[in-house]
Amino acid sequence: MIQINQLSKKYKGAEFFSVKDLSLKIETGEIYGLLGPNGAGKTTLISMLTSLLKPTSGSFTINGLNFKENKNQLKQLIGIVPQEYALYPTLTAFENLEYFGSMYGLKGEILKNSILEHLEIMGLSKFATKKTATFSGGMKRRVNLIAGILHQPKVLFLDEPTVGVDVQSKNVIIDHLKFLNQQGTTIVYTSHHLIEAEVFCTRVAIIDQGEIIIKGIPSELIKTQAGANNLEDVFLAQTGKALRDYA
């Protein structure tokens, strides 16, 4: 279970809070979607939950553990799939994954077998010895995903794991995430794909300007929002139609 208590982040020199007094409980075994317009604070929130970013105030626990006291345990427990590709372009897919796997303490045959198995699942076996610089966006996304799950995390955080990929890559990624969830992995993900989130997530929270404005089971949110036929209607009704450019 993830318990977030009044978590806030104000970047240095910023006028506004990017995440503001945010409290949320995510149960073990959920697929939880963090949705919101550009600049809503989704990446900031996920970055704090994975200890990539220090909160300004507030706290959270993951399975009862916190980063101050249980850093090493938590690092083994969670997996991170960032929005930006974390891959080294001059290394092959296999070499990249060896690097990431070793960061989680995997080595030898266990590491090698885990890499080969995941490359196979993601349809990348025949590209194992190719440099990732030559990969398409969809292939990079799939290697990026493998890098975060080689150590079989119990809680997986993904920041827009299907952005910029074709339908085929998206299906492989989503199907595998569903499989991992069935095996007991709790999934927290951000997305702009509301149709994807509607069918994929057990619950979602719509975030705007650093705060949760509505949360719940997608089908129930649709039912309770007047005139809404899908999650996109709920999203637009809650966040408005104005563009969210920021710099």
Ligand SMILES: Nc1ncnc2c1ncn2[C@@H]1O[C@H](COP(=O)(O)OP(=O)(O)OP(=O)(O)O)[C@@H](O)[C@H]1O
């Ligand atoms: N390093 C930073 N320094 C200052 N402000 C930042 C920084 N990173 C993000 N912000 C600001 O924090 C707010 C939230 O940004 P964040 O990237 O968390 O939103 P997001 O919901 O993930 O957006 P997107 O959907 O575009 O990825 C924005 O106003 C953004 O400009």
